[in-house]
Amino acid sequence: MKWAIRDLLNPVVTRSMLYGSDPFDIEYILKQVDAIDAMSGKKIQSVWVGEWNEKIAHYTELRDKAEAEGNRISARAYAKMISECHYACFMVNIQDLEHKTVIYNGLVESYKKYISLCDNKVEYIEIDTEFGKLPAYIHFPDDGTKRSYSVAITYSGIGSCKEELEMLAAPLNERGIAVITPDMPGAGGALIYNNVKCGGAQLEAAIDAIYKFIDGRSDLDSDRIANFGLCMGGGYAFRATVKNPNVKCCVSLFPLFMHLAEQNSIPVWMKKGKWSSYQIVDNYLESMKAIEEGTINADFLMVHSDDDNWMTPEATDKLFDKATGFKQRIKITEKPSYASEETIMHAMPVGEQYHWVKHIAADFIAARLNGRK
Incomplete structure (x- = not known):
């Protein structure tokens, strides 16, 4: 065809x-x-x-x-x-x-x-890591003058940027939560301006540095933290929760671990070429195994779909099984509109449903950060 x-x-x-x-x-x-x-x-x-x-x-x-x-x-x-x-x-x-x-x-x-x-305060920050600085924003839910805010950290993968993460921040701001939107390694200004490429060691350092940054801010409550990620960022959110047992909850939308992805489903243009190679470290897939390690006891919400053509249902189940505390999963059954048998791409069934999923995710986080659970 x-x-x-x-x-x-x-x-x-x-x-x-x-x-x-x-x-x-x-x-x-x-x-x-x-x-x-x-x-x-x-x-x-x-x-x-x-x-x-x-x-x-x-x-x-x-x-x-x-x-x-x-x-x-x-x-x-x-x-x-x-x-x-x-x-x-x-x-x-x-x-x-x-x-x-x-x-x-x-x-x-x-x-x-x-x-x-x-109308709300959006503050530009830079987070120091051993591999270079991560540009980021803090989206406050208001003018930023309150003494202390609960905080959510948002994540997305390579090819993304902190500007894109506003779509994750907005529903949380509406619920009174401050949100940090960082350029993670391999993304946005971290990559383009500071040459921080995506790899396991770089991601581990980034997560540690973000927590250190929060600890150093008197207006961000380090006892009320959530992790929230989409796609690759859903995997980062999980790993970030593993690394900080004090995190209240984790939400992973359509989580993707590239080293577990069906490599034959990934188009050549995403695996080869100047831009693709520029975003990642050498031995990238092997290095990314580090972010799969560990289990979490924080409350966990995972939204996923069997129509994810990169992560198999078995791989998704494996992640869900690594949450040992309260956990909930929502399975998207609608077929993705922007995928077909004639094109090879990362089907986005959860992304396409984000307009309604975001409220469930934001309520899940707000209930835990705002003291209702």
Whole structure:
């Protein structure tokens, strides 16, 4: 069966929609991609990035006009749209590292503008590790003036960034919880600016450093911590909970351990190439075995699906069995929309259901951090 050109962008579309990109903007740009008359990766990238840049120019004009007229709510909304457009560009697997950096710079700067217009305090921080600094944000649920906040740490995997993690932070902020959104090793500014690649030792050091940072902050309560992760970050959240027995709870959405993934299901472009190789250490899969180690006694929620085409049900069950305290699992039965037999990608059945799953996850965390459980 012939592939539709747009199918090659399924992973990018999924992630972009999760971050909040407007579905009509996405469909408009996909139609421009559909009009490409030859299957060319470079042409697809050129059209995708070029069309999003047109959207960026339009929303920037609207943002600046709204801000000049004192319409802060509108300015903030347009600023978020601009960030979402830059993010859609960042998700494309561009092999030119200089071009990738330019795109990420645009995302970083547009996101800074967006948070400057937010009503709650969002503080930029850098967390020191033995391998380099992890850029991060602390999203406070308010103006940040309270004496002490319960805190959740959010995680995602390589190819991601701290800006993306706002989608995990937002529902927790609504429930009065401060949230740390770090660029983990192999992601965002940790990789692009500080050369902190993804590997087992780097992740172990990052987790330890995040806890040390919390211990050094009087406004973050080290006795009320939760770990919350999506995809690879779901595995990081589990390992981070293993490493700190005082953590109150752990939520893993669609947890992925790359060394357990079905390697034949991972497309070649994600295993080879300048960008893919740049993100990871040598002997990457072997080094990642470290994050599978240990068990947790903290309350544990896992959301998963048998339609995850990288982690087998057996591998997912293995993780669930390593939680020895209270635990709960939610199995997503809806078939993923952005996957098909004709395309090889990481099916995102839980990601596609995040719009309702996030409230269950946030309530699970809030009940434990806010003293209701």
